[in-house]
Amino acid sequence: MRVKSFLLRFVALMVPTAAVLTLAGARSDAQTCSRDCPAAARDAHGCCPAVTRPIPTVTRPITTTTTTATPAVCPAGYVRVPGGTFLMGAPAGTGDTDEHPQHSVTVGTFCMERLEVTVTQYQACVTAGMCAAVKSDTGCNSNKSDRSNHPVNCISYPMALSYCNWQNARLPSEPEWEYAARGTDGRRYAWGNAAPNPQLMNGCGDECVAYAARLSETKTALFPGNDGFEETAPVGSYPRGASPFGIMDMTGNVYEWTASPYCTYPAHECTSNYRMYRGGGWYSSNGVTAMTRNGNNATETSVVVGIRCAK
Numbered sequence: 001m002r003v004k005s006f007l008l009r010f011v012a013l014m015v016p017t018a019a020v021l022t023l024a025g026a027r028s029d030a031q032t033c034s035r036d037c038p039a040a041a042r043d044a045h046g047c048c049p050a051v052t053r054p055i056p057t058v059t060r061p062i063t064t065t066t067t068t069a070t071p072a073v074c075p076a077g078y079v080r081v082p083g084g085t086f087l088m089g090a091p092a093g094t095g096d097t098d099e100h101p102q103h104s105v106t107v108g109t110f111c112m113e114r115l116e117v118t119v120t121q122y123q124a125c126v127t128a129g130m131c132a133a134v135k136s137d138t139g140c141n142s143n144k145s146d147r148s149n150h151p152v153n154c155i156s157y158p159m160a161l162s163y164c165n166w167q168n169a170r171l172p173s174e175p176e177w178e179y180a181a182r183g184t185d186g187r188r189y190a191w192g193n194a195a196p197n198p199q200l201m202n203g204c205g206d207e208c209v210a211y212a213a214r215l216s217e218t219k220t221a222l223f224p225g226n227d228g229f230e231e232t233a234p235v236g237s238y239p240r241g242a243s244p245f246g247i248m249d250m251t252g253n254v255y256e257w258t259a260s261p262y263c264t265y266p267a268h269e270c271t272s273n274y275r276m277y278r279g280g281g282w283y284s285s286n287g288v289t290a291m292t293r294n295g296n297n298a299t300e301t302s303v304v305v306g307i308r309c310a311k
């Protein structure tokens with residue numbers, strides 16, 4: 001009797017669950033349905049998104065790059081970057097030491113966001129409970145009411161990972177980033193080989209030098225003239241500076257985290273707590289070529305560093 005009673009209780013528990021799944025439609029992976037997320041993040045079935053784990057802190061070296069199968073068609077907001085082979089890094093005698101040796105890299109086809117991730121987009125992830133809130137520093141765009149269409153900044157590598165995971169995407173590898181910025185023709189900047197100017201990017205122009213002076217800092221202008229923005233610009237403000245694939249702001253505005261550790265070329269996999277971010281930012285007076293490498297401890301945040309996802 002004890003066994004039968006147990007079975008009856010077991011069946012009673014299971015039937016309502018099965019009925020709900022049947023009524024809810026053809027969800028074949030019900031056994032993987034997780035409810036370990038806030039109600040606001042759940043889908044029509046009450047299940048959490050497939051990739052939901054926020055990664056709050058990097059406490060050990062990460063030596064692998066996350067990759068996923070490339071969609072046949074890139075989703076809205078993404079540009080398809082056809083795979084190819086290019087020379088990564090700077091030619092001998094130019095650039096910084098860590099850009100050498102220049103070496104051939106083959107990149108598979110992938111999708112990359114056309115624009116940097118905005119404050120509004122990141123806030124949606126925070127609201128869904130899947131991303132950590134940006135800290136309250138005054139230099140962070142999330143704390144400014146007029147910056148909703150500006151790139152989100154003050155982002156650590158784990159925060160960037162969480163956002164892209166929430167989008168069912170990932171961060172680009174460093175080779176993918178440089179390839180998306182330069183294509184295969186060996187150009188120095190996303191737009192080509194012309195020197196930076198205020199029509200091509202948001203960098204540290206005359207407006208930035210004056211801004212720095214008000215903060216009692218001394219800056220050298222990246223170019224003569226005013227690009228219109230002392231800090232960040234709304235994403236996509238410089239269409240003439242687009243990359244060969246039509247991706248915007250790859251040079252300037254905010255640096256963008258990549259998935260890659262800081263390795264000595266030609267290696268791209270190594271043990272490092274550092275992660276690379278690329279492209280230069282609104283406070284850059286130099287170092288904005290598509291080959292320039294910057295990195296930081298994965299847990300650090302900066303007012304000049306944001307996010308662009310790939311998949």
Ligand SMILES: [Ca+2]
Nearest residue numbers: 202203227229
């Ligand atoms: Ca500027």
Ligand SMILES: [Ca+2]
Nearest residue numbers: 249252254279
């Ligand atoms: Ca950028």
